[in-house]
Amino acid sequence: MRISELAQESGTPVATIKYYIREGLLPAGTPVNARQSDYGTQHLERLRLIRGLMNVLGASIEQVRDVIGVIDQPDQEPWEAMKFATEAIPAPHQHEKPGISRARVVLERLGLPCSPEHPAVRHLDSALAFAEEIGMAMSAEQLAVYVEAARRTARADVEHIPWQSREDSVRQAVLGTVVYEPVLLALRRIAHRELGMAHYEHHDGEHELAPSSPPEG
Structure with missing residues (x-):
């Protein structure tokens, strides 16, 4: 054409x-x-x-170039390509750099690898600091749930990589890392809405069953 x-x-x-x-x-x-x-x-x-x-992701020209550069080198290992992709994709707006490393403490406690220089670790650090500063610090129990959900999601991503073909596996490793992240965020928000609707429907039902005035004795 x-x-x-x-x-x-x-x-x-x-x-x-x-x-x-x-x-x-x-x-x-x-x-x-x-x-x-x-x-x-x-x-x-x-x-x-x-x-x-x-x-969709708000990537800059430089970030797009980084992602495409990884895809166009199919001779590399898929795991290495995935690592590069996680460093190249756009990150959420960061809060100012915290003075202490909350991410390191959390990751070590929950058994996740911790490399202070990895962008995702820095993003986690900023996010945890911001949550704490506005009075919404996450409990250990809540963080454990998030970590388990993240591990299950990552396993689902890896299971869909076509390992038989080096070129296809690199492409899937990179794009799966980049493209599926907004899907996870959107589904989480939809699940929040589902829970909210169920909550209000439950309480509306209670109000319908409750008498409008005390029975006469």
Whole structure:
């Protein structure tokens, strides 16, 4: 397909496509003549990936480049690719760096590996500090539940990696790490809503059963 067709199919302006090519996010098309190039389904898939990373996850051009750079090196180990992906994906807005390492204490107590330099550990540190400062510190019991849920989620992700193919396993390891995280967040919020609805339905039923005035004696 021509670049105009690629733009129409992907919903991405031609100027943006050319920008992605200049930035190394999208491979150039196959030259047809001096003025035209041909683009295939791999370009369409890459554009959808770029737009998803930027629009859904809020990734910057630099972060998209990091993620794509990992995907485009299929000769590396999937576990190593997953590690790079967790460091490349956008992180939540961080609170100011806390003075003490709450994350290290929590992770060591619950048996999770703790590398102070890993971005996720720093994010956890900031999140725990912020929760404590506003009077919503998490209890050990609540943190244990979160850790178990995280482990089960991570195991589910790993079980879907096609280990038979190095190229496919790297791609799945990277994109599974990046793309599924918003799904987890959305499902948690939906579960909160479900519990809230059940709570109010339960209490509404109690009110309906309660007498409107004390019985006369």
